[in-house]
Amino acid sequence: MDKLIITGGQRLNGEVCVSGAKNAALPIMAAALLADEPVTIANVPHLHDVTTIMELLAKLGVKLTLDQRMNITLDPRTITNFHAPYDLVKTMRASFLVLGPLLARHGQAVVSLPGGCAIGPRPVDIHIRGMHAMGATITVENGYIHATTNGRLHGAHLLLDKVTVTGTENLMMAATLAEGETVLSNAAREPEVEDLANFLNTLGAKVTGAGTDTIIIQGVEKLNGGQYSVLPDRIEAGTYLIAGAITGGRVKVKGISPILLEAVLAKLQEAGAHITTGSDWVELDMQGKRPKAVNITTAPYPGFATDLQAQLMALNTVAEGVSTITEMMFENRFMHAYEMIRMGADIEVQGNTAICRGKSSLTAAEVMATDLRASAGLVLAGLVAQGDTIVDRIYHIDRGYECLEEKLALLGALIRRIPGKAYVSKPVDD
Numbered sequence: 001m002d003k004l005i006i007t008g009g010q011r012l013n014g015e016v017c018v019s020g021a022k023n024a025a026l027p028i029m030a031a032a033l034l035a036d037e038p039v040t041i042a043n044v045p046h047l048h049d050v051t052t053i054m055e056l057l058a059k060l061g062v063k064l065t066l067d068q069r070m071n072i073t074l075d076p077r078t079i080t081n082f083h084a085p086y087d088l089v090k091t092m093r094a095s096f097l098v099l100g101p102l103l104a105r106h107g108q109a110v111v112s113l114p115g116g117c118a119i120g121p122r123p124v125d126i127h128i129r130g131m132h133a134m135g136a137t138i139t140v141e142n143g144y145i146h147a148t149t150n151g152r153l154h155g156a157h158l159l160l161d162k163v164t165v166t167g168t169e170n171l172m173m174a175a176t177l178a179e180g181e182t183v184l185s186n187a188a189r190e191p192e193v194e195d196l197a198n199f200l201n202t203l204g205a206k207v208t209g210a211g212t213d214t215i216i217i218q219g220v221e222k223l224n225g226g227q228y229s230v231l232p233d234r235i236e237a238g239t240y241l242i243a244g245a246i247t248g249g250r251v252k253v254k255g256i257s258p259i260l261l262e263a264v265l266a267k268l269q270e271a272g273a274h275i276t277t278g279s280d281w282v283e284l285d286m287q288g289k290r291p292k293a294v295n296i297t298t299a300p301y302p303g304f305a306t307d308l309q310a311q312l313m314a315l316n317t318v319a320e321g322v323s324t325i326t327e328m329m330f331e332n333r334f335m336h337a338y339e340m341i342r343m344g345a346d347i348e349v350q351g352n353t354a355i356c357r358g359k360s361s362l363t364a365a366e367v368m369a370t371d372l373r374a375s376a377g378l379v380l381a382g383l384v385a386q387g388d389t390i391v392d393r394i395y396h397i398d399r400g401y402e403c404l405e406e407k408l409a410l411l412g413a414l415i416r417r418i419p420g421k422a423y424v425s426k427p428v429d430d
Helices: 022-034 048-060 093-106 125-133 165-176 191-202 234-246 258-270 306-317 335-342 372-383 395-400 404-410
Strands: 003-007 013-017 039-042 063-066 072-075 108-112 137-141 144-148 157-159 181-185 206-208 214-218 226-229 250-254 274-278 281-285 322-326 346-350 353-357 366-368 388-392 414-418
Touching: 003 372, 013 404, 022 039, 022 048, 022 072, 022 093, 022 165, 022 191, 048 063, 048 093, 048 395, 093 108, 093 125, 093 144, 093 165, 125 137, 125 165, 165 181, 165 191, 165 206, 165 214, 191 206, 191 226, 234 250, 234 258, 234 281, 234 306, 234 372, 234 404, 258 274, 258 281, 258 306, 306 322, 306 335, 306 346, 306 353, 306 372, 335 346, 335 366, 335 372, 366 372, 372 388, 372 395, 372 404, 404 414
Parallel strands: 013 250, 039 226, 157 181, 366 388
Antiparallel strands: 003 388, 003 414, 039 072, 063 072, 108 144, 137 144, 181 214, 206 214, 250 281, 274 281, 322 353, 346 353
């Protein structure tokens, strides 16, 4: 199992380009199942999760073609199988997004209950209830959802019990081919949801209101082929900006609209960063200063993203002052705190709140990533720790960050990937 070694103490400086958003690419690829013709998707990041959904789509019978620029062409006309197996869906929750498209386009689907990161339960009852209200017959047997429909699904007014990104996406996709109008109230407002709606509309769907909490879908009889480019990854961009802030450096992220980063930019300015922006870039400059502690509470978009909580916690561990981080989105998403404590961080976890008392520096240790964003937080902590920090289980990083160590190295970080047993740790000098 690969590991990352980070030698702390380097002030980051430079420019980095943002890849396509994983959380937009995966639902868009699943949505290709709705089309009657091939679709080509550009700006797809080269990630393990993308490989997983490609494997799943291939098992369903989709013909996939990948060119040298990571443009993926998906031909759904060859689908022969409507079964999404446990061995793939268990590894990545986004695989569950094939349920809505298969049901709407083919009238049947057998999909395993999902897995993914160990950050608390994320039930799919909203998906099931919504599709049932649209006319589907659904049973759950032996860990699989069996869904069928007699003819087309029909439109419905669906009030979602809670804001859910994948629930909004699955129901929106199912509704594109339903008969009549579907209204999703209390819908997720994330940019990735809006990107999915834009993709569907490119194929001939009639989706309005994406980006607000009310999405209206007028069902159409079929979707055509087309071409689409995935939006940039705001979480990756935020991660590199926080990396610049935690090291007192200067980092410019290119290929991202600052509008997508308003919540994290506000917190970084509060931490003492000088922020300048353009239409498709953001630059952070700490001017060599130590960051100031900032309080955050995670919330659905446009609030502070839970996917940047671990990275901001790493910053607070070495910031001036005391801060509180309240996690409102998922249970068990403070597991990285205990690994940071191994590095000398002063963090006290009280339920869904973590109290961080900033220290002037951390000390290198061997730590273990427990989920995708936790792994990024530990890497950022390693950037400011004295000595060589070893981050284990970095397969989590490969699920969501394209070339993380290469991009950080371009910014001046001392970071490298090694096989799991090839490194013998050395004591840290006093």
